[in-house]
Amino acid sequence: MSDATLTRERPIAVAPARTATGWLRNPWRKPRFLQAITLGYLAWSILPVIIAIVFSFNNGRSRSTWQGFSLRWWYQDPFDSVWHDTALRTAMFQTLKLSTLTVLLAVPLGTAFAIGIDRWHGRPATTANFFMLFSFVMPEIILGVSLFLLFQNLFKDAIHLGTGAEFLGLVTFQMSYPVIIVRARLLSIGPEYEEAAMDLGAPPRQSLRRVLLPLLWPAILASAALVFADSVDDFVTVRYLSGPASSEPLSVKIYSAARASPTPAVNAAATIMLITTLTVIAIAWLVFKRITHNRGEGVSAAGLAEF
């Protein structure tokens, strides 16, 4: 923020030049070109999605030509609308179920891992951390296919493709988010608070529960929101690991439909997915603001970055 104001408040020493080259040479000219690129980029990035949402209200089968407004694909059509399509409804519940379960397991696992790895030094810890980060940067198709082959061969009799396999795959893929976010937070907190608690006589478990965890809540919350949103959107891992059609979540259904012959009902389903994600993020954001409210931390930028 300060950079920008600095630039803004600086008195313009040079008289505004009239010629083109003079304008070019003026070091404090407004960066019109960059501004145009940025605005163009933002429009390019957001507009298609808005148009896709609008087309879920199209009164016709096309998703590219506007034929008037209707709620046909949301509610009115007795078979193909999102509301009446039982397969889509099953998929929606499957999405919610999978994402909730994933958050419930991946976030505690990742948080504990982050806390442990922050205090445990040595070669095994380094190796474990390396593999955790490895799972973060690995292209998703590699993980999806390897897990598919694992469940199809070695664990053939133990885990069948379907909800269980999808859940295990999602947790594996999402665990690194809380690790990275919580670890970054731990590094910025430093050991002083805990040491103070111990100096005041708190036993280890108590200093963890009453000092460290409250300090970590914002990071845990941010990673929970991120994991949930990302699980809702994920379809690469889940697609390989889903079994019968009833175990396919919304994202997989949308992917299949988009490849076949999509109707605006797909737009409506995708919109629902988007609303779900945004609602979770918004709730987390509100709670986040409440938690960090009185601490005078750089909430806006830092918090936003964590999301």
Next chain:
Amino acid sequence: MASNTEAVTGRRRRDRNTPKTRSEISYGRWYWPSFTFPGILWLAVLFILPFYVVLSVAFGAVDPLFRLPLPVYQPWWWSLDTFQTTFEKFTSGSRIYLDPLVRTLAYVAIASLICLVLGYAVAYYTARYAGRWRWLILVLLIAPFWISYLMRIYAWQSLLQPDGYVNDALGVFGVAPIIWIGRPITVVLGLVYGYIPFMILPLFGFLDRIDQHMLEAGRDLGASSYQTFRRVTLPLSKPGILAGLVIVSLPMFGDYFTNNLLGSTNTSMYGNLIDSAVGQAGQGPEAGSLVLILIVLVMIPMLYYLRSTRRQTEAA
């Protein structure tokens, strides 16, 4: 994102001789490590073991009757036959295999470059000139992370239809409707569209941290604005460029869905080879081999990235 990753990769080395820290004395030796055990166990069973299965499948056999892969778990019985056959499909120039590989390398290179140039401009503007709109622009830059990749690409699929809005807009200038789906340029731009947010955020992080006074010092010492950019801003943002390039290009290597939604068989990429082999009967070992080759392909940028971020934190 980059700052987080980089912070995490930083290792603190300690000699055996250094005195134990206070936390080690009061918590007991296995107290903190025990926190990581569930996560480590999880990774061992569901991240490392699967790779062993991939090896066993790739170097295994196929059931002659049901055409299902018959993995061989004993390394001493591994056969390199399928892997070799698959590998030779690339070296012998079989176009069905070689073309997707070459295409992938080309598409990823071009798309990453576009991501860098466009992303740098946007990040630079946001970090330095956005002023009071900065907050809104940041939210809009992060928004694609909250919108699923699927929906964003699907949105373009609709816009690029022969009767879509892109052709409508071009029609105003008298351009006849173009079939966009299935063209290389469409797939490359789709990749850019999909992954550029991952480029902008790390770049923004580094550009935002550059001290304004450094730039002023450069100008005061007589450098032109171009020189200040090249000699001050660019070197300082180099780690961001590196992080962005790797973060953007790694997932592109495994991408198959962008091509499935915006491309055709003429634009299929390496990910498509894997994706179509996975489901097919008798192709199990081949899918395993293809995954192995991809792992080797992305291993170098991955290790480079993990190492360089670690070095930075150690230097910091």
